[in-house]
Amino acid sequence: MALVDSFGRVITYLRVSVTDRCNMKCLYCRVGDDRLLVDNQEVLSLEEMGRLIGIFAELGIGKVRMTGGEPLLRKNLVRLIGDLTKRSDIIEVSLSTNAALLERFALALKQAGLRRVNISLDSLREDTFAHITRGGQLDVVLRGIRAAVVAGLQPVKVNMVVMRGLNDDEIPAMVDFARTWGLVLRFIETMPIGEAGQQADTRYMPATQILEKVKDYVGCDCSLTAEKKMMGNGPANYFFHTQSGTTIGIIAAKSRSFCETCNRMRLTAKGELVYCLGNTGRMDLKGPMRSGASNGELRDLIVHAVQKKPLEHMFLDTGGRNSNHAMSGLGG
Ligand code: SAM
Numbered sequence: 001m002a003l004v005d006s007f008g009r010v011i012t013y014l015r016v017s018v019t020d021r022c023n024m025k026c027l028y029c030r031v032g033d034d035r036l037l038v039d040n041q042e043v044l045s046l047e048e049m050g051r052l053i054g055i056f057a058e059l060g061i062g063k064v065r066m067t068g069g070e071p072l073l074r075k076n077l078v079r080l081i082g083d084l085t086k087r088s089d090i091i092e093v094s095l096s097t098n099a100a101l102l103e104r105f106a107l108a109l110k111q112a113g114l115r116r117v118n119i120s121l122d123s124l125r126e127d128t129f130a131h132i133t134r135g136g137q138l139d140v141v142l143r144g145i146r147a148a149v150v151a152g153l154q155p156v157k158v159n160m161v162v163m164r165g166l167n168d169d170e171i172p173a174m175v176d177f178a179r180t181w182g183l184v185l186r187f188i189e190t191m192p193i194g195e196a197g198q199q200a201d202t203r204y205m206p207a208t209q210i211l212e213k214v215k216d217y218v219g220c221d222c223s224l225t226a227e228k229k230m231m232g233n234g235p236a237n238y239f240f241h242t243q244s245g246t247t248i249g250i251i252a253a254k255s256r257s258f259c260e261t262c263n264r265m266r267l268t269a270k271g272e273l274v275y276c277l278g279n280t281g282r283m284d285l286k287g288p289m290r291s292g293a294s295n296g297e298l299r300d301l302i303v304h305a306v307q308k309k310p311l312e313h314m315f316l317d318t319g320g321r322n323s324n325h326a327m328s329g330l331g332g
Pocket residue numbers: 022028029067068069070071096097098099118119120159161188189190191192193196197198200327328330331332
């Protein structure tokens with residue numbers, strides 16, 4: 001069975017925020033107030049998550065990404081990933097992480113069947129990194145990235161949220177870093193999601209300007225040829241720098257609408273199904289599940305929820321003010 005929304009888009013990809021807790025407080029992602037965190041009893045158990053993901057898989061969602069908060073803070077995540085990768089209806093399980101705990105977990109994740117990993121890395125300068133993450137340690141994260149490469153997670157993608165006047169001067173250094181370490185590099189436009197995202201968006205730099213800086217550094221335009229094919233599940237446009245063999249992507253949530261090919265739904269740690277990153281709609285699945293709903297009843301709710309997916313995000317119209325999501329609880 002295929003999940004198709006009311007605009008004909010086929011939904012094949014689920015992002016699961018396994019926790020809203022994080023060991024970093026990136027200034028574009030969360031305001032840093034721990035009182036906003038969800039109570040423990042409100043958070044889905046791993047068994048509940050596994051059950052819901054199984055129902056999604058039966059509905060044709062074969063690709064699942066673990067995100068957060070910081071997913072590696074969630075106890076027994078490796079076990080859940082191992083259970084999911086054993087299912088014949090799940091094609092791929094991937095992970096988004098800040099890599100602070102990746103040195104410890106990379107090999108176990110690979111052995112559990114994790115395919116690939118996306119890592120947030122917004123600066124290669126210790127002080128800037130600590131500033132953006134509000135206390136994160138760059139050396140620990142670099143060791144985590146190294147561990148992912150050594151473990152054979154493939155590809156390792158590094159995501160940099162570009163902020164004018166904060167880290168945009170590091171674009172060349174990031175290109176060099178990706179080339180040296182054999183990573184896929186993706187630049188992300190700031191998104192005005194939640195209070196933190198709206199603040200960071202005052203440093204917004206559009207994809208065209210990011211790309212100009214890349215081109216200024218890597219040489220003539222002709223060596224940075226646009227790749228048409230999608231690489232992964234998402235909205236990035238990829239470019240291949242032929243001289244260095246480095247793949248560079250740009251996620252332009254604001255300046256280019258990618259909604260017409262949106263293939264995803266998001267499940268929050270407290271069991272809400274979010275239809276769109278840039279709109280407020282969501283459906284609670286935890287309540288019905290804890291009240292005894294059968295798998296068939298949950299499946300019907302999910303099919304119904306998919307029909308509520310809006311045509312497009314509202315970043316441009318509202319500057320994100322209509323988005324009451326905090327990115328840290330939603331998983332990006
Ligand atoms: N802790 C994990 C990590 O660091 O990748 C997973 C969660 S994080 C919310 C997922 C992604 O969302 C990261 O790549 C992060 O950079 C991105 N993100 C969070 N807030 C954002 C914002 N306001 N604009 C653009 N990207 C954002």
